[in-house]
Amino acid sequence: MNDKFVYKAAPAQKSKGKNLLFSLVFCVLAVMIVGGVVLAAGRLLRPAAGASGAPGAANNAPAGVTQSEAQLQQTLPQPGDAYGTLRISGTSVDCTLYYGDADEQLNAGAGTYMPTCLPGQGGTILIAGHTATYFRDLESVQEGADIEISTNYGVFHYTVTGMQTALASDTSAYDLTATPENVILYTCYPFGQTEPTEWRYFVYGSLVQQQEAAANEQ
Amino acid sequence: MSSKQQQAALLAVAMQLVGCVCAVMLALCAALGVTLMREGHYAASLQKGEYFEYVQSAALQGCTRQAQQAGLSAAPIESRVTPEAVRAGVLHRADALWHGATQDATSPFGGLSTEYQDTLGSSPADSMMLELACEEQWHNATAAPLSAVLASMQQYRWVLRLSGWLCALLLAGCGVLQFLLAECWNDVQQGVQRIALGTAAACAVMGLGLYFGTGWQSWMPVSDPAYQAFCCWFGGFPPAMAACGVLLAVIMCIITECMKNLTK
Numbered sequence: 001m002n003d004k005f006v007y008k009a010a011p012a013q014k015s016k017g018k019n020l021l022f023s024l025v026f027c028v029l030a031v032m033i034v035g036g037v038v039l040a041a042g043r044l045l046r047p048a049a050g051a052s053g054a055p056g057a058a059n060n061a062p063a064g065v066t067q068s069e070a071q072l073q074q075t076l077p078q079p080g081d082a083y084g085t086l087r088i089s090g091t092s093v094d095c096t097l098y099y100g101d102a103d104e105q106l107n108a109g110a111g112t113y114m115p116t117c118l119p120g121q122g123g124t125i126l127i128a129g130h131t132a133t134y135f136r137d138l139e140s141v142q143e144g145a146d147i148e149i150s151t152n153y154g155v156f157h158y159t160v161t162g163m164q165t166a167l168a169s170d171t172s173a174y175d176l177t178a179t180p181e182n183v184i185l186y187t188c189y190p191f192g193q194t195e196p197t198e199w200r201y202f203v204y205g206s207l208v209q210q211q212e213a214a215a216n217e218q
Numbered sequence: 219m220s221s222k223q224q225q226a227a228l229l230a231v232a233m234q235l236v237g238c239v240c241a242v243m244l245a246l247c248a249a250l251g252v253t254l255m256r257e258g259h260y261a262a263s264l265q266k267g268e269y270f271e272y273v274q275s276a277a278l279q280g281c282t283r284q285a286q287q288a289g290l291s292a293a294p295i296e297s298r299v300t301p302e303a304v305r306a307g308v309l310h311r312a313d314a315l316w317h318g319a320t321q322d323a324t325s326p327f328g329g330l331s332t333e334y335q336d337t338l339g340s341s342p343a344d345s346m347m348l349e350l351a352c353e354e355q356w357h358n359a360t361a362a363p364l365s366a367v368l369a370s371m372q373q374y375r376w377v378l379r380l381s382g383w384l385c386a387l388l389l390a391g392c393g394v395l396q397f398l399l400a401e402c403w404n405d406v407q408q409g410v411q412r413i414a415l416g417t418a419a420a421c422a423v424m425g426l427g428l429y430f431g432t433g434w435q436s437w438m439p440v441s442d443p444a445y446q447a448f449c450c451w452f453g454g455f456p457p458a459m460a461a462c463g464v465l466l467a468v469i470m471c472i473i474t475e476c477m478k479n480l481t482k
Binding site for chain 1: 231234235238239241242243246269272273311314315318354357358361362363364365366367369370371372373374408411412413415416417419420423424427428432434437438439442443444445447448452
């Protein structure tokens, strides 16, 4: 070993204050840098932690003035708005439902493809979700399961009529003009992938029950 | 002090800062690894939060109602919906998040219809219908809670692993540079002490800040049946962060002290 690393007695205590000062500066800078990373991660996690997906969990439809179906036609949610929650019985799928399916919405919940209908409008509702996050448990869906969409203008129940995998380019897997009211949920397949895949997993449901929110309910 | 020595001292300080940031990142990765990313911690949180009791009660209630509607006794169902069965059922569903989906063989209702027919003399159709209804109730009740947040985290598993190793390597590199740039052991020791103290303080501050300053307790509604489990699950992370930082600092000091003693 180099001679310079032969042990020498510690110098006077004057360097102690300097050491503490340096440590303090390091501490502040480290908190700022790593804290920034943690806060960014927290912002991603927060919407996902909003609902547990546990059976009997409170359904937290976005607060707002209740509307009738007629009023819905006049006050459609704006692109990017959270307009309800989506739950599926027998699974832990329980997330906020957005109007629009851009990355911003899919990072915070499930997104409704805007050219299709909204619940209550009598047509096909096409809803997408990320397979690695909110729609991860779509694989647990069974035929007959209940898809519940709670909005501030009503609660809509659909029963699962079928599931299938199809190529992303296969347009025969969905009919966006179909009536009566039906819902199609889809996500990338295989489940749990973090990158887009060639395959999609579709879950089909048809409307069985519709409860409009009471007009005087707040 | 010569200009070369001054430059070396300045570089050593810069490396101490980099080492401190790496050590805090490493503590963060370690804390995540032992809490939010660990299946055992999740299972323990469900246990502590009495979530399994809730699921057992929900499953029993649902299945008993089905039996009552079919005009059958609920006794065979009650003996099957045990805490162990519930625990296995929920954890199996949660296990799929960590290790992918596997065949679910946790339903306790296999052979229920036979038991009804053999012991209670009920009709095959009624008992089969009841078994299917109970299976569905079971499937509903045992959905893994917090799956959205878990799945969100799971997709960053590899990032966490990679950052952990990278930070450990960088920290070791900074330690070696302290050794190369220092004039004597006292300088090395001082440098490492600065990193260690900075790391411990930063992790303690972050732990406190995360626990008291982020309002994570209100991320989930209190009325949610998994709220207690969520509190146990996420609440374990900030103290782990502080503990990992302090532990790392102690390890750094011990290593330096040992190396110093070897040269005495």
